[in-house]
Amino acid sequence: MPELLALDRVSAGYGQSIVLEDVSFTMQEGESLALLGRNGVGKTSLLITLMGLTRLHGGSIRWRGGDIARVATHKRAHAGLGWVPQERFMFPSLSVEEHLTVVERGGKWDLQKIYQIFPRLHERRHNMGNQLSGGEQQMLAIARALMVSPSILLLDEPMEGLAPIIVQELLKVIRRLVSEEGMSVIVVEQHARMALSLTQRAIVLDRGRIVHASDSQSLLADGDKLDRLVAVA
Numbered sequence: 001m002p003e004l005l006a007l008d009r010v011s012a013g014y015g016q017s018i019v020l021e022d023v024s025f026t027m028q029e030g031e032s033l034a035l036l037g038r039n040g041v042g043k044t045s046l047l048i049t050l051m052g053l054t055r056l057h058g059g060s061i062r063w064r065g066g067d068i069a070r071v072a073t074h075k076r077a078h079a080g081l082g083w084v085p086q087e088r089f090m091f092p093s094l095s096v097e098e099h100l101t102v103v104e105r106g107g108k109w110d111l112q113k114i115y116q117i118f119p120r121l122h123e124r125r126h127n128m129g130n131q132l133s134g135g136e137q138q139m140l141a142i143a144r145a146l147m148v149s150p151s152i153l154l155l156d157e158p159m160e161g162l163a164p165i166i167v168q169e170l171l172k173v174i175r176r177l178v179s180e181e182g183m184s185v186i187v188v189e190q191h192a193r194m195a196l197s198l199t200q201r202a203i204v205l206d207r208g209r210i211v212h213a214s215d216s217q218s219l220l221a222d223g224d225k226l227d228r229l230v231a232v233a
């Protein structure tokens with residue numbers, strides 16, 4: 001599998017303050033990665049660094065072999081980085097369908113394919129952004145990112161605040177994207193076991209540095225270690 005993403009000794013932060021230090025990892029096409037760690041260790045900062053929304057203090061970020069460290073955020077999105085931020089950002093005055101069609105790019109994903117994967121969005125297609133439950137908003141946020149035909153989805157705590165039944169529905173969708181559609185994903189999740197069950201590999205951050213990297217299954221199997229790495233201190 002060709003290399004999709006490679007970070008080499010990335011340090012980044014906000015203004016002068018550095019919140020990520022010496023972060024290196026690579027991902028191949030189709031690979032899935034759980035990004036774990038306690039609150040405030042830099043998980044969201046790492047995702048938004050990939051989108052070019054922090055200040056890069058050092059290191060390099062390669063996307064399909066090309067250096068993207070200085071590439072504007074919208075160009076990264078066009079190049080295939082699909083960011084699904086924690087806040088979801090729905091437009092109250094657009095329907096579900098309009099949210100999707102305004103970003104459609106005529107790639108692999110169209111309305112029909114989206115509705116196949118998210119039948120609930122088909123049912124709600126005429127509802128406005130502010131008439132959706134949290135779970136429906138999360139589905140729409142993921143669907144909207146898919147409409148731009150990304151090569152990777154950056155999912156920032158997709159399950160946060162959702163009812164257990166919706167979590168199960170979303171898990172099924174993400175699993176399908178990874179296993180059947182060959183989509184690469186980076187999943188940030190407080191529910192570490194859930195994220196590990198979805199992914200092939202895992203990295204754990206602590207105070208902006210990678211303190212653990214392994215395959216997801218072996219970390220899932222070592223409950224003590226996992227709790228030490230991610231449990232609230």
Ligand SMILES: Nc1ncnc2c1ncn2[C@@H]1O[C@H](COP(=O)(O)OP(=O)(O)OP(=O)(O)O)[C@@H](O)[C@H]1O
Nearest residue numbers: 014017019037038039040041042043044045046188
């Ligand atoms: N816009 C910002 N300006 C300055 N500092 C920030 C900003 N956003 C985050 N930080 C700081 O960067 C550090 C990492 O935060 P980040 O949100 O990336 O962590 P996280 O692991 O995603 O946490 P959480 O699980 O709580 O979302 C924290 O110390 C935080 O206070």
